Amino acid sequence: MNKPDVLIVGSGFYGAVLAERIANVLGKKVLIIEKRNHIGGNCYSEVDKKTKIEYHKYGTHIFHTSNQKVWDYINRFTEFNNYRHQVLTNYKNKIYQMPINLETINSFFKKNFQPQEAEKYINDKTKKFKKYKFKNFEDKAISQIGKELYNAFIKGYTQKQWGKSPKYLPESIFNRLPIRYSYNEDYYQQTQYQGIPKNGYKNIFINLLKNQKIKVLFKQKYNLNYKIKPKYLTIYTGPLDSLMRYKFGKLEWRSLLFKKEIKNVKDFQGTSVINYPDIKNKFTRIHEPKHLHPERKPFESKQTLIIKEYSIKNDNEPYYPINDEKNRIKHRKYKSEVSKIKKFEFGGRLADYAYYDMDMTISAALKKFEQIKKKIK
Numbered sequence: 001m002n003k004p005d006v007l008i009v010g011s012g013f014y015g016a017v018l019a020e021r022i023a024n025v026l027g028k029k030v031l032i033i034e035k036r037n038h039i040g041g042n043c044y045s046e047v048d049k050k051t052k053i054e055y056h057k058y059g060t061h062i063f064h065t066s067n068q069k070v071w072d073y074i075n076r077f078t079e080f081n082n083y084r085h086q087v088l089t090n091y092k093n094k095i096y097q098m099p100i101n102l103e104t105i106n107s108f109f110k111k112n113f114q115p116q117e118a119e120k121y122i123n124d125k126t127k128k129f130k131k132y133k134f135k136n137f138e139d140k141a142i143s144q145i146g147k148e149l150y151n152a153f154i155k156g157y158t159q160k161q162w163g164k165s166p167k168y169l170p171e172s173i174f175n176r177l178p179i180r181y182s183y184n185e186d187y188y189q190q191t192q193y194q195g196i197p198k199n200g201y202k203n204i205f206i207n208l209l210k211n212q213k214i215k216v217l218f219k220q221k222y223n224l225n226y227k228i229k230p231k232y233l234t235i236y237t238g239p240l241d242s243l244m245r246y247k248f249g250k251l252e253w254r255s256l257l258f259k260k261e262i263k264n265v266k267d268f269q270g271t272s273v274i275n276y277p278d279i280k281n282k283f284t285r286i287h288e289p290k291h292l293h294p295e296r297k298p299f300e301s302k303q304t305l306i307i308k309e310y311s312i313k314n315d316n317e318p319y320y321p322i323n324d325e326k327n328r329i330k331h332r333k334y335k336s337e338v339s340k341i342k343k344f345e346f347g348g349r350l351a352d353y354a355y356y357d358m359d360m361t362i363s364a365a366l367k368k369f370e371q372i373k374k375k376i377k
């Protein structure tokens, strides 16, 4: 490509949606550079060669939104199936529903409560803890669900996820542990739309980037001295600390490691995701991706693919920001520095050092397009 009009760094949802808008609405040439060997960022899906089962390389991704604009937009690039997400948890070899609901409470405490009885039972267990000022994650969690449920379902899982005891985690890491006094087990019960793209996530990105005016270069890592300078703008969706050569220090992230196994059974666990809160299991979850596509008749095959998820520390493969005060201060410094660079925009989960669901990322990219389109004409 001769000099592009816009250079975009990263082909995840933030970069791909902006590329689509700039090429299709403004008719401008976009060059995307991507350090990995594939498009799609962390939402990428691929087919396992041995079992032919499609899986999400960076962890199970469920599309869910109540944002009509995002839903209408994304449906131009994919059809969704009717998958409804449910999460189960395996505590001491017994399966319970998550988030904690009436079924979890009755099964765990061996009761047969009606909703109001269960609510009163939990309130009686938590009221003495509500009086105290919460100092940490553990205090806050116990004040919401009581000690027994916390110890069984939350403590070990949180410890594995963050690599330290919840006693040493700030209470700000979560706002509220959902607890339901009904048998509703739809994980995203408040959300208007949900599903899995029928042809996989990879195909959404192929469709988003279809315009001939968009070119993607793989295995190229951007830095501020990058050789190709665009006519109008660079839009950067990577982390700000590496961009600025860590001048204010490294931003810290939790990362994940996935280990695949093939099992010679048609169905291993009967659902797509099961949590493992016990500390003795090193992994936090087991994914079984064939459950995400019931429309593909997955159980005709005699094999299945499972993926164990481990939570690790690795700032070079960022998944979840360690969003504490120290890191937020560092990020603010980077943000203020990068904002001064001319013809340079940034956004997405890595640059913003934030956890965004896919619909939030798409919505943010659509808004960004409206803000910057005048600068490109």
Ligand SMILES: Cc1cc2nc3c(=O)[nH]c(=O)nc-3n(C[C@H](O)[C@H](O)[C@H](O)COP(=O)(O)OP(=O)(O)OC[C@H]3O[C@@H](n4cnc5c(N)ncnc54)[C@H](O)[C@@H]3O)c2cc1C
Pocket: 009, 010, 011, 012, 013, 014, 015, 033, 034, 035, 036, 039, 040, 041, 042, 043, 058, 059, 060, 061, 062, 063, 064, 220, 221, 222, 223, 237, 238, 239, 256, 319, 320, 347, 348, 349, 350, 356, 357, 358, 359, 361
């Ligand atoms: C484990 C996990 C599970 C999730 N599950 C869900 C879910 O079920 N539902 C949901 O809605 N959301 C989910 N999400 C969130 C979802 O992954 C994000 O919303 C989405 O990936 C954000 O897109 P992005 O473009 O901002 O970032 P990314 O997808 O990370 O894309 C950024 C891209 O930029 C590239 N890049 C970075 N730096 C450079 C550089 N210097 N040079 C070149 N390329 C670079 C990266 O390689 C990457 O491809 C999940 C996230 C995680 C971590």
